[in-house]
Amino acid sequence: MSDDTTIRVSEIFGPTIQGEGALIGMPTVFVRTGGCDYRCSWCDSMHAVDSAYRETWNPMSAEDVMAEVEQLSGGAPLMVTLSGGNPAIQPFGPLIAMGHARGYRFALETQGSVARNWFADLDMLVLSPKPPSSDMQVDWDIFEDCMRVGQGAETVLKIVIFDEADYQWARDVAARYPDLPVYLQPGNHTPPPPEDDTAVVDQEGVDARMRWLVDRVMDDKWYGARVLPQLHVMLWGNKRGV
């Protein structure tokens, strides 16, 4: 099975709480896809990015993904979070239509480097443009295409911050898109190696970055920004599947 309706799935897990951003604390099932057009220097999901792990990505139909989500949720509808990798490179339109008919909702987390018509059907579109510390370059024309095609969805910005350069960059991005709610998130400089999710997180270091980020936002009177940590990392470390 490898036609253009096949979804390459790295993992499906939950329900657990969303640990980040606008939906923090909300029960959700995650569908994490395999494959990404980016290689962020600090990627915390390399098992879903590096093609060396392609063998672990399961080609699935929308029907099969939906069946697994329903099994995990016990048949009760909830928010489904599409993550990756970059889930925008997968054909999610049929899954979203199928899920909506059964009361499920869908949030997509993507860097905004690939625009798809099915973004319009999402309940929430989380655009996470990658800051300078990632070593990636944002194509703003495509990013704005993502915003445009996603106009049916509630759209928010989530920006990971490692240092002052990232912070200043985030200020510029937010100023460019004043209508989008902004969520800032301190980066984890101790992401797990792809084959070892027991790797220890320097949580004290991440917490210190969070406190610095809060101070930075307050010093600039940037009161429209919300600052949130990766709650799941605080509670469960780098462990997968929670």
Add this chain to the structure above:
Amino acid sequence: MSDDTTIRVSEIFGPTIQGEGALIGMPTVFVRTGGCDYRCSWCDSMHAVDSAYRETWNPMSAEDVMAEVEQLSGGAPLMVTLSGGNPAIQPFGPLIAMGHARGYRFALETQGSVARNWFADLDMLVLSPKPPSSDMQVDWDIFEDCMRVGQGAETVLKIVIFDEADYQWARDVAARYPDLPVYLQPGNHTPPPPEDDTAVVDQEGVDARMRWLVDRVMDDKWYGARVLPQLHVMLWGNKRGV
């Protein structure tokens, strides 16, 4: 100054992020008032509750409170969080009108034991009915009065959970008010003594309760509830003023 326009202020601090509930991560200045009609067994703000600390509560006019909020925010409008003690026993109507005229917004955190007409002018009304572990008894008629007078404000439920009995109680409360968004929060069993905000928090114990609460919610397929910790305690412990 002690007429019926005087606000008894325990502390005004910020801006910092809101650490709890629906506005988690949002920059805010806190106005914490002195005095409370409740005596929750696990109160984490006894310095603003116990009348032994009445001498530390500063009687202030709405103008003086507004001036201090504006000084702290550097004159840039933001969300002001009215907390306590029980801030519902204070005359906040004039402050809210004054702040609104200058672009500030107001969220009230109260147990729902006292209803005031000025609730209608709030931007957000956070009702936190106290569960059995508090040793308090909710008067549901008054609680519903609070909902009714606050109909102009976005209203949400925030319920602190210590144990299974609290959890089951929260289920019942949420079922009674299905239109209100619900935020569940694990309780801190190591609240600071009123005179010592350096007291150490058993964060590992609180985190374990958070993980239990997440599991509990997922087991019950209670996907409408959001589960959030006290983020400020995770980041700053029991320390005041952050």
